[in-house]
Amino acid sequence: MIIRDVQFVISAVKPHQYPEDALPEIALAGRSNVGKSSLINKLIQRKNLARTSSQPGKTQQLNYYRVNNGLYLVDFPGYGYAKVSKTQREQFGTMIETYLQEREPHKLQLLVIDIRHEPSKDDQLMYKWLKHFQIPTCIVATKADKIPRSKWDKHIKMIKTTLEVEPGDNVVLFSSETGLGRDQLWAIINEAISDAEGPEGAADDADSADSAGGNSEE
Template sequence: MKITEAEFIISAVRPEQYPEDALPEFALAGRSNVGKSSLINRMIQRKNLARTSSQPGKTQQLNYYRVNQKLYFVDFPGYGYAKVSKVQREQFGQMIETFLGDREPLKMVLLIIDIRHAPSKDDCLMYKWLRHYNIPLTIVTTKADKIPKSQWQKHIKMIKETLEADPHDRVVLFSSETGLGRDELWEVLLSQMEETTENTVASE
């Protein structure tokens, strides 16, 4: 997809702060430092629009990025960082659960997992949440450039088994460094937008 325009819109913590233009939304969920911001930057071909940080737990709101006036990336707070207080973790959980349970423009969640490591308990909980709410999801395994290509399928198998994932779940191998998976992930997002538009039209 050719990117002609990409901009940061708002850091939201409450539903009344969410954009009201009803553009399709694709949320990114994953543990702290898994590479969500780097993935957004690679997808929109901007170096620093999504703020990357060496300090895990930096993102504490839902960060909205609008692309080509057609869709939003919504960057969730990273979970599982020890230095974030228990109260903050509970607030994150409530904020995300509110969003997942009641956000009509949400088309899909990208569950971002570092291919080098088994999913954490929080990853598994997020996966179960998404299944509970019947939200379409795609598993995106980041940092694929950090392990040999010959190991990719073995690691993907380990990730799906740990998540107890549905065999039909799509997995996209991704590297923000090399651009691996960028075109494939755009195909996933655009086809999901087309599918939901067709379903809406059919139901009217």
């Protein structure tokens, strides 16, 4: 995937603040400090556009990044951070629930899990919630470089078992350090967008893939 242009567009809280250009949206959810910002930066091949922080819970809005003028990556606030107040957690929950239930351009949800750890109760609830509302989901197991390759299969199995992953949902091994999984994840994103648009969008899909660089590596 060749990245020609990326822009941070807006931090949104309410639906009236969402972009109105109807570009497909790929959203990212996960617990605080799971590596969502690093994942975004690796996907878009920029070092610091999505700001990483040693302070969990820093993202408190829906952050929109427009990629190649063809789609948005939407970064959700991290969940499960103890120092966030109960009121803030409720506000985050309402904001995310509103987006997931009402946002038509939303084509795929990336559920980001740290491969080193068993999915938390919050991760399990999020996955069950996504499946209940039949939202297309891909699980991204980040920080693969932090454990030996020989343990990857064991940890992926742990994630699938704990979340009770449905057979049709992809699980992608990812490393923001090495780039492992980047091409695979872009292929899944492009497929989700094409599937959502259906046959009528086939010609447009070809043009979009061309302008976005297809699946070639930069």
